[in-house]
Amino acid sequence: MSGGDPQLVQLLTPEGERVEHPDYHLQLSDQEYRDFYRDMELIRRVDFEATALQRQGELGIWASLLGQEAAQIGSGRALKPQDMAFPTYREHGVAWCRGIDPINILCTWRGNDQGAWDPKVHRCQLYTIVIGAQTLHATGYAMGIVKDGKVGGDDPAKNEATIVYFGDGATSQGDVNEAFIWSSVFAAPLVFFCQNNQYAISEPLERQTRVPLYQRANGFGFPGVRVDGNDVLATYAVTTAALDRARSGDGPSFIEAYTYRMGAHTTNDDPTKYRIASEVESWKLKDPVARMKSFLIRQQLADNDYFDSVRADADALAAKLRSEVLALTDPAPLSMFDHVFPNGSAELDAQRAGFARYLDSFADAPAGGSR
Numbered sequence: 001m002s003g004g005d006p007q008l009v010q011l012l013t014p015e016g017e018r019v020e021h022p023d024y025h026l027q028l029s030d031q032e033y034r035d036f037y038r039d040m041e042l043i044r045r046v047d048f049e050a051t052a053l054q055r056q057g058e059l060g061i062w063a064s065l066l067g068q069e070a071a072q073i074g075s076g077r078a079l080k081p082q083d084m085a086f087p088t089y090r091e092h093g094v095a096w097c098r099g100i101d102p103i104n105i106l107c108t109w110r111g112n113d114q115g116a117w118d119p120k121v122h123r124c125q126l127y128t129i130v131i132g133a134q135t136l137h138a139t140g141y142a143m144g145i146v147k148d149g150k151v152g153g154d155d156p157a158k159n160e161a162t163i164v165y166f167g168d169g170a171t172s173q174g175d176v177n178e179a180f181i182w183s184s185v186f187a188a189p190l191v192f193f194c195q196n197n198q199y200a201i202s203e204p205l206e207r208q209t210r211v212p213l214y215q216r217a218n219g220f221g222f223p224g225v226r227v228d229g230n231d232v233l234a235t236y237a238v239t240t241a242a243l244d245r246a247r248s249g250d251g252p253s254f255i256e257a258y259t260y261r262m263g264a265h266t267t268n269d270d271p272t273k274y275r276i277a278s279e280v281e282s283w284k285l286k287d288p289v290a291r292m293k294s295f296l297i298r299q300q301l302a303d304n305d306y307f308d309s310v311r312a313d314a315d316a317l318a319a320k321l322r323s324e325v326l327a328l329t330d331p332a333p334l335s336m337f338d339h340v341f342p343n344g345s346a347e348l349d350a351q352r353a354g355f356a357r358y359l360d361s362f363a364d365a366p367a368g369g370s371r
């Protein structure tokens, strides 16, 4: 096995050296290798810009993906157009791979809408804030596509798979463990993709589990694998294999992408309160974007002109995003009740009426009133 850790699937060392793995063989075109780098550089730039916009009061809160680019781009690019993804709230790289415009993501974090993309069009559900809840949604969806005859058919190109994203902390949720059981027993075509970024806000991994997370899958009756989550090639190869398994009707898999959250949990959080600087410094040496850049340079797949052009594209993307955010107007308060149910609901109508009365009550307030 490569990379010095027999538990970890790795195709690129932290220094960007290509290594082989007996179970995962990957041969991509030069352009595909470059595209992985470009995706990571661009989504990192989106993340930096979003963090800056939050600091300037333009977003309510932001959950940074810094450090998790390889886990998300590698797994996101492994998806076929017909597959369905169920994200948590940090999956900006996955959303990028599903063709979702970053402005739609920022709208959600600004409080402008409740998720502004069509999950059917992008084959990516809306973000979920309730930890682990989407694993059950994904399990139900995956069981449904089996009943629809979309799994294990003769034409592999047409078969569909489902992937669900969650963190190390989410593995402690009852919902997630129920999802493991149901998907296992019903052979749901589902890939559980856990980004183990080492912390659930301030709770370190050792407060979530006594065994490596990927080993838990065995107890539920499906395979589990730990991949270097800072290695975009390895996450791509491992996820491709797990999705193929799901599409062909062989049931679920668990992937533990071993990575690190370089920044704060969200912009509301101060990680210096619960982790030491040397830990962060040691993970900086495993930076996923720098690793892919080293690989491209070592293999002479890209030169300075290429890196300059990616940087220019990233700057242009960030500038466009900033101007789009600054041009946003606040939605009408009552619009939050729209589009919740296709045919409305008596309970929701009552809530809307109550909120309308509340808003109307301000009309009578004395100017500069003490309410």
Ligand SMILES: Cc1ncc(C[n+]2csc(CCOP(=O)(O)OP(=O)(O)O)c2C)c(N)n1
Residues within 6 Å of the ligand: 090, 129, 130, 131, 166, 167, 168, 169, 170, 171, 197, 199, 200, 201, 261, 265
């Ligand atoms: C059911 C539920 N309980 C608690 C919370 C508060 N909460 C928000 S994020 C978080 C930690 C999640 O950690 P992890 O699953 O490792 O994901 P990460 O944010 O590190 O990607 C918690 C407890 C929540 N959103 N939902």
